[in-house]
Amino acid sequence: MQILFKNIKELLQVREDKIDFISGKEMCVLPTLKNAFLLVKNGIIKDFGTMEDCPNIDAEIVDATGRMILPSWCDSHTHLVYAGNREGEFVDRIKGLTYNEIAENGGGILNSAKKLQATSEDELYKQSKKRLEEIILLGTGAVEIKSGYGLTKESELKMLRVIQHLKENYPIEIKATFLGAHALPKEFENSKPEYLELLINEVLPIIEKENLTDFIDVFCEKGYFSVNDTKLILEAGKKYGLQGKIHVNQFNAIGGIQEGIKHNVLSVDHLEEIRDIDIEALKNTQTMPVALPSCSYFLGIPYTPARKMIDHGLPLALATDYNPGSTPSGNMNFVVATACIKMKMTPEEAINAATINGAYAMNLQDKVGSITRGKLANLILTKEINSYNYIPYSFGNHSVDKVYLKGKEAKN
Numbered sequence: 001m002q003i004l005f006k007n008i009k010e011l012l013q014v015r016e017d018k019i020d021f022i023s024g025k026e027m028c029v030l031p032t033l034k035n036a037f038l039l040v041k042n043g044i045i046k047d048f049g050t051m052e053d054c055p056n057i058d059a060e061i062v063d064a065t066g067r068m069i070l071p072s073w074c075d076s077h078t079h080l081v082y083a084g085n086r087e088g089e090f091v092d093r094i095k096g097l098t099y100n101e102i103a104e105n106g107g108g109i110l111n112s113a114k115k116l117q118a119t120s121e122d123e124l125y126k127q128s129k130k131r132l133e134e135i136i137l138l139g140t141g142a143v144e145i146k147s148g149y150g151l152t153k154e155s156e157l158k159m160l161r162v163i164q165h166l167k168e169n170y171p172i173e174i175k176a177t178f179l180g181a182h183a184l185p186k187e188f189e190n191s192k193p194e195y196l197e198l199l200i201n202e203v204l205p206i207i208e209k210e211n212l213t214d215f216i217d218v219f220c221e222k223g224y225f226s227v228n229d230t231k232l233i234l235e236a237g238k239k240y241g242l243q244g245k246i247h248v249n250q251f252n253a254i255g256g257i258q259e260g261i262k263h264n265v266l267s268v269d270h271l272e273e274i275r276d277i278d279i280e281a282l283k284n285t286q287t288m289p290v291a292l293p294s295c296s297y298f299l300g301i302p303y304t305p306a307r308k309m310i311d312h313g314l315p316l317a318l319a320t321d322y323n324p325g326s327t328p329s330g331n332m333n334f335v336v337a338t339a340c341i342k343m344k345m346t347p348e349e350a351i352n353a354a355t356i357n358g359a360y361a362m363n364l365q366d367k368v369g370s371i372t373r374g375k376l377a378n379l380i381l382t383k384e385i386n387s388y389n390y391i392p393y394s395f396g397n398h399s400v401d402k403v404y405l406k407g408k409e410a411k412n
């Protein structure tokens, strides 16, 4: 099965060679080809070039006149498997309570855990697949999904099995992350070590046996899990071959970044509160910093200082953080726009951060994130637009016309 996209106004994120990620000044370059063709065979990018070299072959033809093609978004941080919603807390925040005050009053992550524990695996799958289908149509072609609203052995495994079923049933690339250390359940209020033991000695062995997880995560934050707890979780993950991707520096900078780097974590995510020593620590590492601007938008907390980080030579990835508490949105188009508008990233930087660097933050850089021969044909075909700057410019809207996963058009 071959598809030939012809007359593409501009083909974005064209990389002849596979690369891992890009950093600093390199991020403001977005390689493109104008008036291009793109050939897809059996779901894989076979060839591309300018229209002068367009092959004359037997293939399904898509005329992309006036429109652009880019690799689909790579969303490396979500919690999109959850039960119910938390719009009540949303109203409480409007009336003046903070995210942390709500959590202290029994809301927050524990509220979502209560709902999820009372929801069957089938029902959880039904609620979650709707969100997955929604983000696919918004242009996401690779996504990471975390557990962390179960907080008991049974419910954490229930979440991970739901993620497993989504992986089996949808053509989008999915990576699963075990986030048992997301919040301390009430029953363990005075016995945190026992909860960590449960995660490490009882849940992790089953996860390994059933091959349910790709990464391990922990919410390293005051009132949640300390730097030392983070160390224990990352060490335990390593024993099971799981690399870390951690929540750090959302509300307080307590040294989680440095601990993560010691354990060679794949990504450090959030980073709304970041000190100069944290930026220094991230230099020349293989750890991807990940910003979640929709979370800052929704909670009214500071944005990750992307400009400063990139100007210091760091790489950066952008992701949604799709979850019921801090970010009830999985729209990567909004993330890219907000990164430009609020974090002063250029459109080139934001698109790089939401494609190739996002792919790296899921260890998927060999499969997605750029227009490269041999990668999956996970693509966004835009509406008619004048320039790619229009993609972040038209915030709150989106420029996605069609989405292709493994070369097949994704439909409602």
Ligand SMILES: N=CN[C@@H](CCC(=O)O)C(=O)O
Pocket (backbone or CB within 6 Å): 108, 109, 112, 219, 247, 250, 295, 321, 323, 324, 325, 326, 327
């Ligand atoms: N900060 C920790 N976890 C989620 C929010 C969890 C929730 O409020 O349900 C986040 O990444 O923002």
Ligand SMILES: [Zn+2]
Pocket (backbone or CB within 6 Å): 077, 078, 079, 247, 321, 323
């Ligand atoms: Zn998160």
